[in-house]
């Protein structure tokens with residue numbers, strides 16, 4: 001199984017793209033601006049999108065993906081998310097005003113877009129891969145994801161989240177955790193903003209991650225671009241034993 005980072009920035013600017021991860025060529029986790037680098041054929045191969053939450057930096061690409069592949073696909077593009085996330089997408093994006101309601105527009109006799117409710121703990125399986133929604137704590141209902149490869153190795157993406165003890169209960173049950181992608185949006189000087197917007201900063205990351213039992217490769221994601229370098233320096237100082245590295249757009253991992 002291959003994981004390709006299409007976008008992992010906490011914003012735009014300096015060439016960064018917002019969150020989107022491609023698993024093999026058919027599963028997408030979040031649909032931020034990172035999807036803009038894919039060609040039409042690659043976009044048309046995506047069958048399932050697992051959305052962490054409804055914030056624009058994680059879902060804006062959905063609107064453009066479905067418009068670009070409309071007519072190219074024989075099956076609906078299936079979007080898996082919490083009921084509250086799907087309700088937000090229905091009400092505020094695919095509402096016939098901001099964007100057409102592609103769940104009603106048919107292509108080759110099928111709905112173009114299908115929404116599938118996916119609660120914390122739900123498991124989706126396809127071609128030996130397994131995707132499980134994990135708890136997260138954000139300003140709006142949110143999840144993270146555990147993805148298991150056919151090899152038995154796993155990666156975890158926390159999504160946007162503040163400290164979340166329930167996540168670690170689930171993560172600590174994973175037998176072979178190869179990679180943890182955890183957010184740290186803000187630097188320590190923005191700790192108040194991190195708290196208000198339900199993100200981590202290096203100090204709260206250190207407290208939160210103390211509950212992690214395993215020692216996977218660790219990548220930091222969703223760094224706000226204006227303070228990315230400072231935030232990474234603070235992360236390295238806060239959790240040196242984890243040897244954290246910043247996640248990079250374009251990075252590829254195999255499991």
Ligand SMILES: Nc1ncnc2c1ncn2[C@@H]1O[C@@H]2COP(=O)(O)O[C@H]2[C@H]1O
Nearest residue numbers: 010055057139160185193196197198199
């Ligand atoms: N209470 C707040 N005050 C100022 N900015 C906020 C607040 N809540 C959210 N934000 C910003 O809005 C952004 C929405 O996307 P993010 O959650 O990535 O990061 C968030 C912050 O950068």
